[in-house]
Amino acid sequence: MTETANMLLFRKWDLSKIEIRDPGLKNAISVNKTIMPLTFGRSALKRFNKAEVNIVERLANKLLHFGKRYAKNTGRMGGKKTRSINTVKAALDIMFLKTGKNPIEVLVRAIENSAPNEDTTRIVYGGTVYHVSVDVAPLRRVDLALRFIAEGVRDASFSNPKAIEENLAEHLILAAANDMNAPSVKKKNELERIAMASR
Numbered sequence: 001m002t003e004t005a006n007m008l009l010f011r012k013w014d015l016s017k018i019e020i021r022d023p024g025l026k027n028a029i030s031v032n033k034t035i036m037p038l039t040f041g042r043s044a045l046k047r048f049n050k051a052e053v054n055i056v057e058r059l060a061n062k063l064l065h066f067g068k069r070y071a072k073n074t075g076r077m078g079g080k081k082t083r084s085i086n087t088v089k090a091a092l093d094i095m096f097l098k099t100g101k102n103p104i105e106v107l108v109r110a111i112e113n114s115a116p117n118e119d120t121t122r123i124v125y126g127g128t129v130y131h132v133s134v135d136v137a138p139l140r141r142v143d144l145a146l147r148f149i150a151e152g153v154r155d156a157s158f159s160n161p162k163a164i165e166e167n168l169a170e171h172l173i174l175a176a177a178n179d180m181n182a183p184s185v186k187k188k189n190e191l192e193r194i195a196m197a198s199r
Contacts, residue, residue, distance in 0.1 A: 010035070010036070010089050010092070012092075013092065013103060013104050015033050018104055018105055018108055022112045022115070025111070025112060027051060028051050030054055036085075037057035037085065038081075039053055039057060050139070055111065055142075058142075059146055059149070062150035063084045063088070063168075064078065064079065064081060064084050065150065087165055087168065090165040091103075091165045091166075091169040094169035106176045107176075109175075110145075110173075110182075110184070113176065113182075113185055114144075114145035114184035115188065116136055116145075116191045116192055117135065117136060117192060118191070118195035119133075119144075120195050120198050131198040132198060133195040133198050148184035149172070152171055152184050156171065156183070
């Protein structure tokens with residue numbers, strides 16, 4: 001029993017005091033206690049089971065998607081999960097040095113601020129296409145937030161001497177502060193603005 005009580009992520013970060021402030025995302029963001037965020041794809045075959053996967057592992061998984069839209073897991077980062085986890089681990093250390101806060105809490109705040117509430121969908125009615133505003137499901141909100149963060153970091157670190165770990169740490173700190181300079185927050189606001197226009 002004492003073993004699980006002292007289980008720290010990467011033997012450093014305490015996950016027990018992390019509070020999810022957004023009530024809609026309480027069941028979609030998982031901060032289960034674990035030492036190494038690796039589930040070896042156990043959740044892949046069960047529907048909606050990704051909500052049980054630790055949020056740090058989900059971020060590492062999103063960073064693997066470096067290829068084109070039709071071949072996401074190809075290219076430089078395709079399948080190199082250990083490298084991706086090490087990138088996230090280093091970024092967490094940088095975030096702690098810059099903010100002095102628990103970096104997992106900063107990550108959760110960044111996801112909450114990057115998760116869009118509204119989106120648009122296409123409805124074809126009598127040969128005419130309408131774009132209608134719809135509410136976004138909690139799991140999809142987290143998915144979109146992680147995708148926006150991963151894409152922002154990828155674009156920032158491509159052909160740039162600054163390390164991907166530094167870019168990831170800076171991006172998450174900005175997003176956690178709900179700063180408009182964070183690419184993920186910018187994308188979220190743009191998506192919600194388009195949705196508001198098509199209400």
